[in-house]
Amino acid sequence: MLCQLNISNRFKSLNFDERKKKISFIIYHYTETSNLIEAVNLLTDKKRKVSSHFLIDTDGSIYNLVDIKKRAWHAGESGWKNLQDINSRSVGIEIVYPGEKKQMRYKTKQIKSLVELTKVLKKKFKILNSRILGHSDIAPHRKIDPGIYFPWKKLNQNSIGLWADDRIDETNLDKNEFKNFLKNLEKLGYPYLKNNSLKFNAFVVNSFHRHHLTKRVGKKPNKSSLLKSIDLLKINNS
Numbered sequence: 001m002l003c004q005l006n007i008s009n010r011f012k013s014l015n016f017d018e019r020k021k022k023i024s025f026i027i028y029h030y031t032e033t034s035n036l037i038e039a040v041n042l043l044t045d046k047k048r049k050v051s052s053h054f055l056i057d058t059d060g061s062i063y064n065l066v067d068i069k070k071r072a073w074h075a076g077e078s079g080w081k082n083l084q085d086i087n088s089r090s091v092g093i094e095i096v097y098p099g100e101k102k103q104m105r106y107k108t109k110q111i112k113s114l115v116e117l118t119k120v121l122k123k124k125f126k127i128l129n130s131r132i133l134g135h136s137d138i139a140p141h142r143k144i145d146p147g148i149y150f151p152w153k154k155l156n157q158n159s160i161g162l163w164a165d166d167r168i169d170e171t172n173l174d175k176n177e178f179k180n181f182l183k184n185l186e187k188l189g190y191p192y193l194k195n196n197s198l199k200f201n202a203f204v205v206n207s208f209h210r211h212h213l214t215k216r217v218g219k220k221p222n223k224s225s226l227l228k229s230i231d232l233l234k235i236n237n238s
C-alpha cells in the first residue's frame, strides 16, 4: 500500500480508534511547531489525544504515524455539507510549519511530497477535489490551519483541490448579494452558517477567504468574494 512513495515508519502514534465511515476526504494541517521532533511529540502524546495519519517534515520526508485504516484524531469538532465526524471520513496530513503568524512560505520539498502523497491517496480512495480541504474549512470556528501561505493554487496546478482564478471587483455587496454569497458558501460545503448577518458568519467568511481569496482575510466580503464563490460552484463536482 502506498508503496510507490518513500514513507518512514520511524514514529507511531497510539492516538486512534476505529473508522465508522469510508474515506472520502483529505484534510491538511500545519503542526504549529518549529521542527519535526516537537511535532512528533505532540502527535504521539497520549494526554493530548491528537494525531494524524501522515506528517511531512521541512525536508519533504513523509512519516506514517497512524494506519490509514484507522481513525486518527486530527479534525476535532468539524463538518462539511451535512456530514459530521470528519475524522472517520478522512486522511489527515500534518505539515511541519510554525504557523500563519510567522509569515513563512512552505518549503518546496514539503509541497512536492504533499502533492505526491495526495495524488496516491486521491487515486486509491477516489477522493473528489472538492473534498481536499484545510482544517480551517471544516472547523472555521476554531482553526486557521493550513493558513494563508498554503499554496492551494500550486496544488490545483497538480490537479489537486478546487481553484478559481481571482476576478477582482472591489464593489461592496448589497444585502441580496451578501445573502447569495452565504448561500454559495453553504452550497460549497462550509459548515456552521447561520442566519444572514456578517456578525454571526464572519468566521466562516474568513475561512473561505483564507483558502480562496487571502487578500480579504479579516475584511468584509465584496464582489471579488461573490465572483469567486460563483466560479467555484461552476467547477464543484460534489
Ligand SMILES: [Zn+2]
Binding pocket: 028, 029, 030, 074, 135, 143, 145
Ligand atoms: Zn489542524
